[in-house]
Amino acid sequence: MTRLDEIMKRTEQFRYDRFGMFIHWGIYSIPARGEWVRSRENITIEDYQKYFDEFNPTEYDPKQWAIIAKQAGMKYAVMTAKHHDGFCMFDSKLTDYKSTDTPIKKDLIREYADAFRAEGLKVGFYYSLLDWHHPDYPKYGDRCHPMREKEEFEDEKINFDNYVEYMHGQVKELLTNYGKIDIIWFDFSYEEMTGEKWQAEKLVKMVRELQPGIIIDNRLDGKNSLVEGNPTIYSGDFASPEQFIPAQGVTDKLGNPLPWEACVTMNDHWGYASQDNNFKDSKQIVRKLVECVSKGGNLLMNVGPDAKGRIPKPSVDILNEVGNWMHDNHRSIYGCSIAELTKPEWGYYTQNGNKLYLHLFENPMGPLAVQLPRKIKSVRFIADGSERVSRRPWFAGNIGEGHLFLEVGRLDVWPNNPIDTVFEVELEEK
Ligand code: GLC
Secondary structure: OOHHHHHHHHOHHHHHHOEEEEEOOOHHHOOOEOOOHHHHOOOOHHHHHHHHHHOOOOOOOHHHHHHHHHHOOOOEEEEEEEOOOOOEOOOOOOOOOEHHHOOOOOOHHHHHHHHHHHOOOEEEEEEEOOOOOOOOOOOOOOOOOOOOOOHHHOOOOOOHHHHHHHHHHHHHHHHHOOOOOOEEEEEOOEOOEOHHHHOHHHHHHHHHHHOOOOEEEOOOOOOOHHHHOOOOOOOOOEEOOEOOOOEOEOEOOOOOEOOEEEEEOOOOOOOOEOOOOOOOOHHHHHHHHHHHHHOOEEEEEEEOOOOOOOOOHHHHHHHHHHHHHHHHHHHHOOOOEOOOOOOOOOEEEEEEOOEEEEEEOOOOOOOEEEOOOOOEEEEEEOOOOEEOOEOOOHHHOOOOOOOEEEOOOOOOOOOOOOOOEEEEEEEOOO
């Protein structure tokens, strides 16, 4: 088996699942200006300490979060175990900078993993390779560190190996003490901070040994050799385009389709931002999910819980609407991928074996005419399971012979769905 074959095999379930929840949560939910607040505002460790001393999210109810994710049709989740600020949401033996030492006193990651697994969701951990709290992480002149411009750190001696050992130790804890972990999401590499600087080969060997079924994102490898077409041991199992959907999906330079996952914020921040109300609506999210699937990818939609431990209400409401659509239409998402037909003007196609899904985003004028690749066995409106027959308009004459002529009706009238009305066409075997 080539490395790419191994990757395709390992990601089978992941590619089936298509839709997941990203959770960015940490003490930065108190300043509520996003998870980069320390860096962006050059906040010292001392000035950031007040958020640690105060962190007490008593309304944290991960079972409720899991229900929200599941109802939305999400199949997996990835939560920040440690973000760039270095604060740990789990009870690490290697530091005191962790949730168990704050007023909440809880291992928040354990409760998350247990609750999500209990609801049948797959469990992922995000782990930041950067660490703005660890004394042995580079500061002055680093691209991201909050103290990057502070001259007092210019001649500071650090022992980066200490940091790497700490980081490997924490990954070991996360993959040893919390049961089966489905995804580890390392973030991120930049400049010379990439690959072997993280001792990535050793790290990945340990990860695979501790969790043989796990899948790993591609951010240990700043060169992204997965896409270059010569994956190394630490290139990861899927590409992770951030805040955009690739024009043609993701292939490597040899043209092989790769597993990929677009990670996207629901408003304009990952971490909680109390003044950011620029939320995407359910229609956009569903349509973008469909677009990802039609290009062979996944969508990891983010929520940023607040300082009390709640997923913001707008996010809950939007996910609830997404879930209503998913309830009727999930067959056109799970297990689906790139279709045999190229994208139509009126929406998208997704396909699962001989089942072709027509995703309609606009009212057709008269019956929808579709040229199919083969004879069809049946057409169903998947929201209610009803049969749809092809009716050739009498005036069609010899135009569009063999086409499917689908009567749709207005999309804004029930049981059609203005977000996306989906028909399932069963094609005959190839
Ligand atoms: C970026 C950011 C980070 C966020 C991540 C999600 O790399 O540094 O804050 O967690 O993207 O993909």
